[in-house]
Amino acid sequence: MGEVSLEKLLQSKKYRDVCPDTVRRVWGECTKKYKKPKDVDKAAREALHGITGAFLTPAEAREIAWAMQAWAVGGRTDAQLENVLNKHASTRERLPIPEMDALYARIFEITGKTDRVLDLACGINPIYLGARGIKATGVDISQTVVGFINTFRDSYGMPVEAICADLLCPDAIPRERFDVALLFKALPLLERQRSGAAADVMGAIDAKYIVASFPTRTLGGRNVGMAAHYAEWMAGHLPRDRAVAGRFETGNELFYILKEI
Numbered sequence: 001m002g003e004v005s006l007e008k009l010l011q012s013k014k015y016r017d018v019c020p021d022t023v024r025r026v027w028g029e030c031t032k033k034y035k036k037p038k039d040v041d042k043a044a045r046e047a048l049h050g051i052t053g054a055f056l057t058p059a060e061a062r063e064i065a066w067a068m069q070a071w072a073v074g075g076r077t078d079a080q081l082e083n084v085l086n087k088h089a090s091t092r093e094r095l096p097i098p099e100m101d102a103l104y105a106r107i108f109e110i111t112g113k114t115d116r117v118l119d120l121a122c123g124i125n126p127i128y129l130g131a132r133g134i135k136a137t138g139v140d141i142s143q144t145v146v147g148f149i150n151t152f153r154d155s156y157g158m159p160v161e162a163i164c165a166d167l168l169c170p171d172a173i174p175r176e177r178f179d180v181a182l183l184f185k186a187l188p189l190l191e192r193q194r195s196g197a198a199a200d201v202m203g204a205i206d207a208k209y210i211v212a213s214f215p216t217r218t219l220g221g222r223n224v225g226m227a228a229h230y231a232e233w234m235a236g237h238l239p240r241d242r243a244v245a246g247r248f249e250t251g252n253e254l255f256y257i258l259k260e261i
Contacts (some may be wrong), residue, residue, distance in 0.1 A: 130158035
């Protein structure tokens with residue numbers, strides 16, 4: 001009965017965009033909490049709903065596809081690139097393009113020029129990196145997002161790739177050496193799903209620098225002391241083999257740059 005219900009969930013139209021490993025992980029976690037199959041199924045669907053709340057809608061996905069095509073055939077201008085990035089919440093908040101350029105200039109001022117970036121829980125951010133000539137490997141649980149990034153590589157010749165994987169599952173992080181790994185607003189979300197996950201993920205990264213960010217304002221734009229809260233959180237979760245090489249704030253985000261020691 002359990003396997004049948006799991007297969008039904010994996011084949012569900014509502015969750016077909018989710019990394020299958022995520023569905024299996026959530027199902028396994030729920031089977032440890034509940035005995036009745038219907039309770040497991042209900043809890044798993046509720047958990048997946050919370051995880052996928054920020055996923056692209058089909059309409060948004062179509063808009064990104066059209067915007068990417070417009071960028072490719074229309075001169076590949078910054079205005080067209082911004083139109084692509086504006087379609088996803090995680091990149092929209094760092095626009096306009098000059099502000100994104102300034103953010104990465106500030107990061108690379110500390111890390112140095114980078115040849116390879118690992119972008120974890122990436123959204124469509126590798127599209128920006130690739131358009132700026134930066135080689136990037138993205139990891140995300142949205143199959144649609146991963147498809148867009150690989151299309152950016154295959155159809156438009158950009159130096160990017162993406163893998164559909166769940167950071168809370170074994171072997172999700174590529175076993176390769178990178179110059180910089182990005183974890184934008186991801187660590188608290190991972191820790192919320194499983195205690196110790198932030199340390200596990202940072203410990204699995206093979207990169208000279210990890211750049212982690214945290215929100216400093218609520219979704220409604222209110223300043224309620226989030227920067228101080230996450231500064232304290234970061235101090236308590238700093239890996240033993242890392243030191244803080246840089247710390248700064250933008251309008252609504254707190255950034256830490258952690259260097260190997």
